[in-house]
Amino acid sequence: MEILNYTEDHLKFRERVRSFFEKEVTPHVDEWEKSGITPKSAWKRMGQEGFLCTSVPKEYGGMGADFLYSVILSEELVQTGHTGLAAPLHSDVVVPYITAFGSEELKRKYLSPCVSGDMVTAIAMTEPNAGSDLASIQTSAVEDGDDVVINGQKTFISNGINCDLLILAARDPSMSDAYSGMDLYVVEAGTGGFEKSKKLSKMGWQSQDTAELTFTDCRVPKGNRLGTKGGGFLMLMEKLQQERLMVCIGAVASAERLLQDTLRFCGETMDFGKPIAKLHNNRFKIVEMATEVRLGRVFLDKLVADHMEGKSIVVDVSMAKFWTTEMAMRIADQCLELQGSYGFCESNPMARAWRDMRVLAIFAGTNEIMKGIAVKFMGL
Amino acid sequence: MDFNLTKEQADIQKAAREFARGEFDPDRILEWDHTEEFPLPIWKKACDLGFQGVHFPESYGGQGLGLLDHALIIEAFCRQDSGIGTALGLSDFGAEMVIAHGTDEQKREVLPFLAQGKGLLTLAFLEEGYDLSTFQTVYRKNGNGYMIGGKKSYVTLAGTAQYIVVACQVESGDPEVQSVFLLTRGAKGIEGESIGEKLGMRMVPMQTVSFHRVVVREKDLVGQEGKGSSYLKEFLHTARVEAGAAGVGIAQGAFDRALDYARKREQFGRAIVTLEPIKNKLADMAVRVEMARWTVYRAASWLDQKKPEDRWAILAKMIASKAALEVAHDAIQIHGGYGYMTEGQVEHFYRDAKALDLFMESGSIEKSMLGDQIAGRV
Numbered sequence: 001m002e003i004l005n006y007t008e009d010h011l012k013f014r015e016r017v018r019s020f021f022e023k024e025v026t027p028h029v030d031e032w033e034k035s036g037i038t039p040k041s042a043w044k045r046m047g048q049e050g051f052l053c054t055s056v057p058k059e060y061g062g063m064g065a066d067f068l069y070s071v072i073l074s075e076e077l078v079q080t081g082h083t084g085l086a087a088p089l090h091s092d093v094v095v096p097y098i099t100a101f102g103s104e105e106l107k108r109k110y111l112s113p114c115v116s117g118d119m120v121t122a123i124a125m126t127e128p129n130a131g132s133d134l135a136s137i138q139t140s141a142v143e144d145g146d147d148v149v150i151n152g153q154k155t156f157i158s159n160g161i162n163c164d165l166l167i168l169a170a171r172d173p174s175m176s177d178a179y180s181g182m183d184l185y186v187v188e189a190g191t192g193g194f195e196k197s198k199k200l201s202k203m204g205w206q207s208q209d210t211a212e213l214t215f216t217d218c219r220v221p222k223g224n225r226l227g228t229k230g231g232g233f234l235m236l237m238e239k240l241q242q243e244r245l246m247v248c249i250g251a252v253a254s255a256e257r258l259l260q261d262t263l264r265f266c267g268e269t270m271d272f273g274k275p276i277a278k279l280h281n282n283r284f285k286i287v288e289m290a291t292e293v294r295l296g297r298v299f300l301d302k303l304v305a306d307h308m309e310g311k312s313i314v315v316d317v318s319m320a321k322f323w324t325t326e327m328a329m330r331i332a333d334q335c336l337e338l339q340g341s342y343g344f345c346e347s348n349p350m351a352r353a354w355r356d357m358r359v360l361a362i363f364a365g366t367n368e369i370m371k372g373i374a375v376k377f378m379g380l
Numbered sequence: 381m382d383f384n385l386t387k388e389q390a391d392i393q394k395a396a397r398e399f400a401r402g403e404f405d406p407d408r409i410l411e412w413d414h415t416e417e418f419p420l421p422i423w424k425k426a427c428d429l430g431f432q433g434v435h436f437p438e439s440y441g442g443q444g445l446g447l448l449d450h451a452l453i454i455e456a457f458c459r460q461d462s463g464i465g466t467a468l469g470l471s472d473f474g475a476e477m478v479i480a481h482g483t484d485e486q487k488r489e490v491l492p493f494l495a496q497g498k499g500l501l502t503l504a505f506l507e508e509g510y511d512l513s514t515f516q517t518v519y520r521k522n523g524n525g526y527m528i529g530g531k532k533s534y535v536t537l538a539g540t541a542q543y544i545v546v547a548c549q550v551e552s553g554d555p556e557v558q559s560v561f562l563l564t565r566g567a568k569g570i571e572g573e574s575i576g577e578k579l580g581m582r583m584v585p586m587q588t589v590s591f592h593r594v595v596v597r598e599k600d601l602v603g604q605e606g607k608g609s610s611y612l613k614e615f616l617h618t619a620r621v622e623a624g625a626a627g628v629g630i631a632q633g634a635f636d637r638a639l640d641y642a643r644k645r646e647q648f649g650r651a652i653v654t655l656e657p658i659k660n661k662l663a664d665m666a667v668r669v670e671m672a673r674w675t676v677y678r679a680a681s682w683l684d685q686k687k688p689e690d691r692w693a694i695l696a697k698m699i700a701s702k703a704a705l706e707v708a709h710d711a712i713q714i715h716g717g718y719g720y721m722t723e724g725q726v727e728h729f730y731r732d733a734k735a736l737d738l739f740m741e742s743g744s745i746e747k748s749m750l751g752d753q754i755a756g757r758v
Contacts, residue, residue, distance in 0.1 A: 126717060129646070130647075131716050131717060133647035155717070200721050200722075201723070202720050202727070203722070203727035203731065269509070271508075271510060272510075273511070276509075281748050336734065337743060338742075338744075340510055341506065341534045343742075344579050344580060344581070344734065344735040345575055345576060345578055346577035346579060347575075347576045347577070351578075351579045354579065355731070358712060359720045361713060362716055362717055362720055363717065366713065368658075372657075
């Protein structure tokens with residue numbers, strides 16, 4: 001009995017995605033990694049193929065597809081060995097805020113270009129002085145007539161340079177309570193006072209444009225607020241569950257890919273007169289790794305099933321986010337170890353994977369925050 | 381049992397630390413790490429001030445100090461910057477083999493040259509894999525001298541070094557007969573090709589070096605013919621202690637940065653250093669740093685006393701390179717998103733720790749060496 005029931009349509013979708021990635025993404029990955037950004041044209045192609053925002057309802061131009069389509073896309077993206085074409089971030093993390101909380105007008109205006117790839121999205125929560133402590137954000141949104149005026153700075157924003165549309169967390173400075181004073185606004189790139197101030201250089205995710213954003217008297221219509229006033233923090237708390245689940249999917253799929261590549265390497269590579277897969281201390285190591293990856297997969301699939309049934313996954317997804325990301329880092333580390341000196345060569349795709357894995361334990365809520373949430377909801 | 385450094389050692393440690401603090405410019409570090417360049421000007425200055433080759437005999441341009449003194453300098457340099465520290469530590473890779481077994485002429489030619497900052501030495505020993513019991517790089521008798529052919533992998537700084545020590549195996553006869561030669565890097569028939577970008581230790585560019593009918597004089601032989609394998613084994617113990625010292629420095633440097641950041645960074649209305657999970661992490665990190673440090677010091681002192689047992693050197697590299705990796709990993713975590721950014725510096729320590737961990741041999745190879753030794757098969 002499978003935990004997840006993939007239909008023929010799902011399998012066909014997976015085939016289509018895989019073949020598209022093999023033809024149009026994987027061959028360009030090294031170039032994108034070097035240039036530190038993934039071209040907009042690739043996003044546009046994704047849209048043309050119908051690979052973006054598959055969950056958006058048909059009436060707004062999407063497929064109205066179930067969550068398994070998102071899972072498939074995320075898993076196949078991992079096979080490309082890069083992270084820059086961050087479709088899961090766009091489709092399954094950012095756009096759902098508009099679908100779930102946007103006014104009819106916002107949905108009519110923005111969902112269709114998000115589906116087509118004409119608009120790439122990002123979400124901005126973190127600030128230089130507010131990371132794990134999300135409630136302490138200082139970016140302010142002050143009402144002025146029909147507009148709100150935004151001032152502040154955001155950092156470590158994925159898709160920060162490519163984004164055409166941003167979901168921005170800001171607070172009403174007149175509200176003393178940090179939680180009920182927080183709102184989310186949809187801000188278009190090019191709006192006066194919204195500056196993509198700096199592209200950041202980082203250890204991994206090098207084809208992904210991570211940026212610092214600055215807002216100086218940036219004016220957006222009040223109608224760009226999502227949900228009812230003061231609801232920002234709760235919306236984030238709700239949608240962060242799926243964001244973390246997306247991280248788990250990436251972590252488990254990456255660990256599976258690394259393990260598979262390493263098994264092949266160990267079978268083909270000789271040392272001490274035999275394939276290194278035959279060296280005894282490696283054999284147990286390989287079994288230990290395979291066991292961890294399998295545990296991760298079973299845990300993940302069950303979580304996906306629960307999420308699709310609409311169950312509350314807050315405790316499980318917090319546990320899974322810290323465990324699967326740490327598992328993926330361990331696997332990446334041990335895979336390099338098995339490859340010896342070749343492990344540190346950048347010509348080896350696993351070296352990039354090792355650099356890429358490290359951030360999984362940090363973004364979408366650090367693993368320490370995950371443990372804090374889990375323990376709180378366990379009633380302790 | 382006295383765990384204190386001598387006055388002289390404490391002075392060396394302090395001087396190396398001050399030098400590193402004053403001279404290792406963060407902007408140049410980012411640049412060298414990015415472009416994969418050996419930090420030539422810093423190395424020159426370190427030589428001018430007598431930090432390189434302190435453990436060489438005084439008669440050959442050194443200060444006649446021990447491996448422990450040398451290790452303290454490597455540690456201090458790596459603590460300030462993992463890239464510069466490992467690069468300077470490998471600038472005279474193989475020198476201890478020349479000191480132990482080279483002829484007077486070889487020592488007079490090479491050692492002062494290294495200590496005075498005139499050039500670098502490297503050692504070509506690895507091929508594909510970690511198995512050192514048999515080499516594809518071979519030598520044969522050629523008139524009064526020899527001729528060498530073959531290929532060596534992962535040769536550190538081979539594009540910069542003027543001298544190269546090469547370990548090879550006799551072409552015909554007993555495959556266990558290995559010999560070591562000291563050559564100039566520019567000798568006819570020696571060619572290097574970059575192995576390409578690496579994830580860490582980027583200030584130590586490496587090459588695959590091929591030897592095509594390289595004609596070698598008899599006087600280029602290091603020590604006795606056929607003793608190469610034991611020279612290499614003995615040398616690698618020294619190299620492990622040096623790598624261990626680098627590991628201690630990297631771990632300490634990452635720890636310093638994490639502690640500093642945790643004190644400054646405020647979240648939830650207070651410095652994060654006051655939060656229990658952060659304090660616990662710092663405590664775990666401190667445990668690893670101290671375990672590594674005292675194992676490395678012990679191993680260095682053991683070799684300085686010419687004790688034959690080689691377990692400590694393996695322990696030193698194993699414990700210290702893992703400490704560097706784990707502490708730098710945790711240091712990134714304490715820095716959060718900033719830790720993943722190049723600007724935060726700790727990601728550089730983490731990458732260098734990983735490269736150090738895989739350099740020469742991996743932890744699992746060390747574990748099996750140690751296991752063999754404990755079980756009594758070596």
